[in-house]
Amino acid sequence: MQNIKVGLLGFGTIGTGVVRVFQQNHDLLANRLGASLELVRIADLDTTTDRGVKLAPGLLTDDARALLNDPEVQIVIELIGGYEPARTFVLEAIRNGKHIVTANKALLAMHGEEIFSAAEEAGVSVMFEAAVAGGVPVISAIKENLGANNYSALYGILNGTCNYILTEMDEKGKDFSDVLAEAQKQGYAEADPTFDVEGIDTAHKLALLLSLCFGTKVDFNDIYTEGISKVTAIDIEYARDFGYKLKLLAIGKRDGDKIEARVHPTMIPEDYPLAAINGVFNTVRLVGDFSGPVMLSGYGAGMDATASAVMGDVLSVARDLQTDCSARMPALGCPQSQLANYTIKPMEQVVTPYYLRFNVKDHPGVLASIAGILGKHEISIESMVQPHRHEAEAVPIVFMTHVAEERNVIAALAEINEMDVIQEETLLIRIEDHLE
């Protein structure tokens, strides 16, 4: 029986999950592969903490190079996270002819081109199923099974922390900051939650999905990224009244040689399957010209689900090694040379319906003035609600618009925000009511 040897860089939570898969499902993996899969080395600076798994003596080292230069190791699992030293180690492993399996979306969103090109040159694979939507096999679905499709759009709920917070706000009517504090206490949110709640993590994942679906390079910095920290329980309540759910959505659409790429709080009709994805679950909806919409859902994070995705990639590379085919699958599903250079459509050209919540001193005529300015900017109103009338006190007025161009909305809001009666900055939430 062939013996395939694996090294693990980074022995944190996910790394521990990976070790558990190797141990718990050792025989099952050998049975499926018809080959033995062995974890021969683990490198982490912390060699003393008890992670609750038993390791053979000598398996764990604090010297990453001992692993990177070990000629026995055929597959390197990178679970260090972040940009450095992950980038340096991954490039070094590639130069040493080792295949890479990683869960590091930040690294690939920022340095993907460098890493994928190096891998192509060295004839090794870079697999990263675990980088997007945790245990949900979305990347290989895009590259392989749905790979004969011309994709027109993708939609994703890609950050479990945000989805958990929005679900709690929705179900319990609580405000963002309260739910965040609780989520931090329960371990669903980091001490510094910026990456998650400001949409950056979601944008990293969207960058990868865009490249995969549309076969293009993507400049991460061009992705419009807005988090959920400005959303209030009131907005979620209004959304419900209008028949919508509020989700942090990653949206990618193809429009000729331009792509739409945006991450922001989004209202979607409450009877859409995406609207039913609650708590820490992740979902991706892919739209192909032949497949139609395909939805994939499951745990988007966590030790076990992420380890499942990592080990799926390890199995895949192991099958390549067994059958002597090197670098069978390009990292982005097509050779680097074939990647297009689509540009991301500027946000001001995006066209959607909008939810606009104005906070005004409620004088007679205010509503007419706001409506007048919206009309002047070619924004037509679908419905309006002004729930509580208390003269002289700040009250919310909510407009749901028909589709409008974002540049017009921005211009109208600039004008409206200048009005004396406006008490605080207007909140704008985009609506997607015709998901492909």
Add this chain to the structure above:
Amino acid sequence: MQNIKVGLLGFGTIGTGVVRVFQQNHDLLANRLGASLELVRIADLDTTTDRGVKLAPGLLTDDARALLNDPEVQIVIELIGGYEPARTFVLEAIRNGKHIVTANKALLAMHGEEIFSAAEEAGVSVMFEAAVAGGVPVISAIKENLGANNYSALYGILNGTCNYILTEMDEKGKDFSDVLAEAQKQGYAEADPTFDVEGIDTAHKLALLLSLCFGTKVDFNDIYTEGISKVTAIDIEYARDFGYKLKLLAIGKRDGDKIEARVHPTMIPEDYPLAAINGVFNTVRLVGDFSGPVMLSGYGAGMDATASAVMGDVLSVARDLQTDCSARMPALGCPQSQLANYTIKPMEQVVTPYYLRFNVKDHPGVLASIAGILGKHEISIESMVQPHRHEAEAVPIVFMTHVAEERNVIAALAEINEMDVIQEETLLIRIEDHLE
């Protein structure tokens, strides 16, 4: 650029879809593969019908052997359907060293072992993503991405016709036979709907999923198979009253070296994601020990979605050919020699809650008698409803039971059906209220 050559056996609806993918996405496929993918021959007995696609002269032949013996053809797509001549042709293609892509669940459920073993011997691949859940990439998810998991259970809505009928019955309160007649008129159901509505098609698909998930041979004939033709609009209404939806579910569970394998109308809690899958959509819920539950949904049938799955397999084999790895992925995800021989648990040992609808002449004491017999057989009642009281007329009495062993339920019903007051055979519907 390498040129990979494909032959198509069977030029019906799905075959036409496949030709359309080849034509419409020709450049895209070449771009992704870095190789050209050419459809070099189509064989079908009917060479005259206009399928609405333009073919190069000489591409279409009525001689399957001309394709099977063409040394140029590397991949054979089998879309004839049924057992023969599909089986003979597939085995012949395998002997000729050609890789197989097929959508033929009936063939594989009945003759899978023969075909997979022949392929293994010849060193070729047999791919069949399109055989289960149409365009939804469930087979490769099981074999590849989630392949490091020990699966404990799978649940599937696998037949679009049945799900369409049940959805219409639910939404419009119509009875089975009326909806079926309409579905036939609209092309959602075959003229002879037996395979679909009696659950046989679903059982074929379950047989394949069981082999894939649990790594075992499965005797198709041992799968308990019950269709939806006995379900009435009243049962769907009662289900709703109790907080359930009625679905034709394929259920597979592992219990040591036994597996549960059953297809039958099933009540599931209405707030479960599976309950929200309506119309012709298909869904599979896979439960792995590390991944947790993963749900995959999309179109389960139709020309385009099925062609998408077929072409995904073609792409996969093309990548193998490009990198010179033959038969990289065993048909069932592990070598044939590693397959276990788990037996299917006899239905009488299955333990679930039950919905029991009795039709009785409503005399005082009937309810007590029925409840007494149930109690004698160790079946405890969770709730009961007897909606319309009309003395001397047949009325339904519905019991929802706690979990009970099916042998006890069968024994109790045999006894109850002997009672004079019973007007027609009692309807039993199984409940799944703790989906893993």
